[in-house]
Amino acid sequence: MTRSVYVTGIDRGDGRQVVELGVMELLTRQVDRVGVFRPLVHDGPDRLFELLRARYRLAQEPSSVYGMDYHEASTLQAERGTDELVSTLVDRFHRVAREYDVVLVLGTDYADTQFPDELSLNARLANEFGASVIPVVGGRRQTAESVRAETHNAFRAYDGLGCxxxxxxxxxxxxEDRDEIAGRLANRLPVPCFVVPDEPALSAPTVAQVRHALGARVLLGDDSGLARDALGFVFGGAMLPNFLSALTPGCLVVTPGDRADLVVGALAAHSAGTPPIAGVLLTLDEVPGDNVLTLAARLAPGTPVLSVPGTSFPTAEQLFSLEGKLGAATPRKAETALGLFERYVDTADLLTRVSAPSSDRVTPMMFEHKLLEQARSDRRRVVLPEGTEERVLHAAEVLLRRAVCDLTLLGPVDQIRKKAADLGIDLGDAQLIDPATSELRDTFAETYASLRAHKGVTVELAHDVVSDVNYFGTLMVKEGLADGMVSGSVHSTAATIRPSFEIIKTRPDSSIVSSVFFMCLADKVLVYGDCAVNPDPDAEQLADIAVQSAATAARFGVEPRIAMLSYSTGTSGSGADVDKVREATELVRARRPDLKIEGPIQYDAAVEPSVAATKLPGSEVAGQATVLIFPDLNTGNNTYKAVQRSAGAIAVGPVLQGLRKPVNDLSRGALVQDIVNTVAITAIQAQTPAPAEQVPVPSEKKAPVQ
Structure with missing residues (x-):
C-alpha cells in the first residue's frame, strides 16, 4: 500500500513550503518513486511543484498532480455537497497513488478560498487518503506563549478529527524566541514538535522578482546579479557621505535616476565590499548617461541596475508588499530552506515516523542525499584552494547553507570577497586565508623544508613553494587545521595531488595512491577504479587498488563485490594482460579472503546476470558486481567517460584513496553539484579513517602523477 504524507496548516503565512520541500528531500532519500498531489490549486503557475519537479527530476505529468481548482471545488461543494467533493478528490488522489511508492500531499493554502472550515477539509482528505499528517503552525510576529497555545490547539484539532x-x-x-518556544513545547505533546526560526533570506524577493513585479527595465546586470536577494531597501536622497553610511549588506538601493553620484557611490561601495548590495533601482524613468553606465559596469560587473517610470513613493509601496517565493527560478532559496529544515528538524526521527518503504534501488539522487546527510552528521573542515573560482564559490554557498561542512577558502581575501559580492553569494562563516600574507606561511615553510630536506629544499625555497594555494592547503590538512582538501577545478591533476604525495604521503598499508569514480546509473551505483591516476599498474598494485576500492565502496554504502576486468572471462584466455589480472585476483584473495572477488572477467559478465549465467554460472560476483577494477588507465578512463556520456550516468570523482588524509581532485569541467558531492565525500573520508588492510604491503612504489 502506498504511504502518503499530508503537509497542511491552520492559516495563511506559515511558510510551509519549507516543510514541504524538506519532507520531499527526506522521502527521496529513502524511495525512488515519489509522487506529488495537491488537492486544490489556484489559477496560475504552481511555483512549489515546479521547484520539486526541477530539483527532484520528477517525471510525473503536471496534470496528474492537481485534484481541481478552487473555483471548481467550491461550485461542486455548493451544488452536490462536501461528500461528493471529497469523493472526487479521493478518486483523483488514488490515480497518483497507484503509480508511486510514496505520495507527498500539499494541503490547501487558506488563501482567497470559499471553504468555511478549511482545516476540517484538510483533515478529512488526509483520513480518506490514508495519509499521515504534519501540521504546520506559523509563529511570525507572535509571542512565545501564543505560539505554544496555537500549537496545542492545532494538534488537538487534527488529532480530534481522527488524523x-x-x-x-x-x-x-x-x-531570539526560538529556544524559549522549543522549551515550552518539549515533551508536551504525544508527537515531536520542531521549531524553525524565521529566515529573512527566504522572504526577501530576488532582484529578478522585483524586476518582474515592477515591470522594470534592466540597464545593467547578469543572471547571477538578478538572482540576488534584496534583503532590504535603502532610499537615496541624502548627500553621498550620509547615503553611504546608510547602506546595509544585501540592500536594494532605490534612488531617482538623475542621482548619478548615488549610483556610482553605491556601486563603488559594493566593489569594495563595504557593503555588498543587491543592486540599484532608478525611479522617475531617468537614466544616467552612457559614460556613467560604462563606469558603473566596470565598478561592479554583473550588479543589476534597473529603471522604472514611477516616483519613489509608489515604488516603495510596491516593494514593501513583495515577498520572496520558493520556486524553480530561486534555487538558492531552496538550499537555504533545506539547510534550515535540516538544522531544526530531527530528520532521522521524522523519517522513521514516516516509515516509507525502503527501495532496493540506489538512484543518483538517493546517493547524493546520503552523501550530504552523512557528511552533516559529523561536520569536518575542508579547505578549497581555488577560492576565487566562480563554481567553487557557488558550491561553497550550497555547502554552507546546507550545513554540510565547515570551509576554508584560499586566495587573496579581497578578491574572494569581491567575487562573492559580484555573484551575490553569502559565504557566512567560511574562513578566508591568503597564503601569500598568512602568518602560517613561515611555519609551513619550515615544515615543508623539513619534509623535503633530502631533496635539498631550503627554508627560503620552501617559503616560495608554500605560497602556492595547493601546497598551503595540503599543509593545512597535514597540520590538522583542515580535515581534507578539494582542488582541481582550474588546476591540473598533477598540481592538485603532487603536494599530497610529498607532504601527506601514502598510508602504511597502501603501496600506491589510486582513485575511484562513483558511477550513478539510473538504478544503482557502481564503483570504477582506477580511472584517473595509475597508467599501467602491475599485479601487486592492481590488487592494492582493488582492496582500496572495496574499502571506499563499503564506506559509502555500496556492498563491495569486486570484478577484476579483462578481455577474457575465467580461464578462457591467456596472455600477459590477462595473466596480470589473474595474479592480482589471487593476491586479493590471499590478503583479504573476506572479500567477494571474481577475475579475470569481462564487463558484460560482471554486470549482466544473463551473461554471467552462461560464462560464470554459480559465481557470487558475476552479474552483480559493484566494484569494477580496470586493468589500466587507458581502459578505465575511456570506459567511465563512455558510460557517463552514453548512459547518462553521473560520475562522482575521482575520489583518491591510499593517502593518510583525504585530498581529492576535481575535473576542470566540474559542475557546481560535482564540487558539492566531492567536498561531501572528502568530509566523510575525514570522519573515520579507512579500515587498514589485514596484510601490509611494501610502500616504496608510488603512483605516477598525471
Missing part, C-alpha cells in the same frame, strides 16, 4: 499526526512543525518564529 494520524506524525509531528508538529512551528515555523517562522522570531530567532
Amino acid at each position: 494520524d499526526v506524525l509531528a508538529m512543525v512551528v515555523n517562522r518564529v522570531a530567532r
